[in-house]
Amino acid sequence: MSKRAVPWYDLLVTLFKVGFADAVAYRGEMFVWLLATNMPLIMLVLWSAVAAEAPVGRYGQREFAAYFLSTLVVRLLTGAWVVWTMNLEIKNGQLAMRLIRPVHPFWMFAAENVAAWPLRAVMAVPIGVAAVWMVGGQYFTRDLRQWALFPIAVLSAWLLNFSIMLVIGCLAFFWQSSFGAFEVWFRLYIVFSGYVVPVDLFPRVLQDALRYLPFRYLLAFPVETALGTISFTTALHDLARQWLFISLALAVAVVLWQRGVRRYEAFGG
Template sequence: MRALRADSASQIVHALRAWPSIQQVAFSGMVAYRAEMVIWVLSATLPLVMLSLWNSAAAAGPVGGYGQVDFARYFAVNLVVRQLTGSWIVWELNWNIRKGELSPRLLRPMHPLVYNLCETFAALPFRAGILVPLVGVLALWRPELLFVPSFSAAVGFGVALLLAFVLAWTIQAIFGMLAFWFDQSMGFWSAWFALWAMASGYFVPLDLFPEGWVDFFRLLPFYSTLGAPIDVLLGKASMLSVFTGQVAWVVATGALAAWMWKAGIRRYGAVGA
């Protein structure tokens, strides 16, 4: 047990020391494939399609407490949160495990998952840059959506966003690691994503679901990865309950991911490695 703790401590030190180089490598990669990156990022515009429906529905008056401006604001923040909490680890793990490309990564002096986390972090400035034109177009279309949040809402949003990022990444890693047991785990991920899109607030603000459903949905991990930060920024949920839920899910999924890695890496090697 002590050995394990010492091990993870040295991992963190490693990660911090290697961090600037990884950041640089990852960012150069982004810039080299900038056209691809732009396309990837533009592909996440489904919130705008959802917005058009709700915008038309609210043309005659507010729907469930949301007017046209509220919807525009909700889906603009939705776009931002989705973009800043995105990662590709489920695809990468799937591919690397199946093709045996995980092996060289295991030889590096850094845990492959930690390495990926650093890479994902490094992509953030790029993703943020892509958001500017998207949100800019939305703001041109409906300038009223721009607002200045209170200081506490802004800080709370930052915290909720960070927790959402970690949780979303961990969940993707879990589904990616399923490839240790099933050679192809993308089917599971698609099913998860379909559930997530409904229950996270991606398609619809959760408070538009019938009474009772909302409270239930807010307990699920889906909400903690997307709806939670949106609701904190827009002042629609109490920060304390949001953070509690997020932290609980981060701990639970983190433990599961750690266990899966240990068990999975023992199985790994069967796949042509």
């Protein structure tokens, strides 16, 4: 048997290329899914109506527009659907075909999700540009360091989201299905990540508590970085916390995966 004759980056590039081809095969459905990510727009309309009379906290109508359009962009770029893939494949035994290949399935799942970025970007980038143009540049940060940090914060938010989805997906090894756990998680995410309410409108005690929970690092942190509503120093601290949660989620996912695979019964012929 010959040794590996091509470098590892070739694998990553090919995983990405094939994943992209797969994403393109589902382009119609993918765009429908992306259009379904419309909660920030609904919230924008609602909060704008509220702010028409008087600002809410520091948010006037334009601040809300900048916030929720940024939220939409970050949400579009950080989506992951590995929970569905894992639940389906664990349940019907198809995961076996990943397990017999000499690449950890986490890499394959990641590549499949990352490969959808170009399609997601097709929708997210124009929204981002339109947001700056419509709302006005003054509602976004002018600190170049924060703009440099923004893509890192977005990528890290995706990785955190993906890692948490892995953790929830792995629960399907033990519970047959982990969609219930996902629903619980998603409801908490909606409330505490800044998806429907800017986190800085919560009471101070809750705001402080949320710094020690993963939710704000999935959405509010990159958005606040782009808007400049947190200082560069605070953003760096948040980035460190974000990576702490990424490390924690990945570690839990790896442990759950190892235990799950041991009890996996590879159902079906």
